[in-house]
Amino acid sequence: xxxxxxxxxxxxxxxxxxxxxxxxxxxxxxxxxxxxxxxxxxxxxxxxxxxxxxxxxxxxxxxxxxxxxxxxxxxxxxxxxxxxxxxxxxxxxxxxxxxxxxx
Numbered sequence: 001x002x003x004x005x006x007x008x009x010x011x012x013x014x015x016x017x018x019x020x021x022x023x024x025x026x027x028x029x030x031x032x033x034x035x036x037x038x039x040x041x042x043x044x045x046x047x048x049x050x051x052x053x054x055x056x057x058x059x060x061x062x063x064x065x066x067x068x069x070x071x072x073x074x075x076x077x078x079x080x081x082x083x084x085x086x087x088x089x090x091x092x093x094x095x096x097x098x099x100x101x102x103x
């Protein structure tokens with residue numbers, strides 16, 4: 001399986017929210033119970049460091065950063081969100097180069 005990593009595009013929004021909802025449904029991803037409208041999600045996340053993973057042209061996961069606080073002392077401190085589509089979770093597809101994060 002070949003995974004293509006690319007920057008997130010605005011037109012990816014509906015797929016991003018679908019994968020987000022799948023993660024929220026597990027009850028382990030967030031205190032939220034449903035994904036917000038993409039416009040709200042977009043405002044809450046930094047425009048840099050938005051990345052998607054594709055398999056055969058289909059988005060199967062994403063990563064984005066959001067600021068932890070607007071306070072000056074927290075500038076540069078972010079929260080990382082990483083969501084993988086249901087059908088690709090738990091199958092060992094996502095490995096670090098040394099193989100330590102395979103499941």
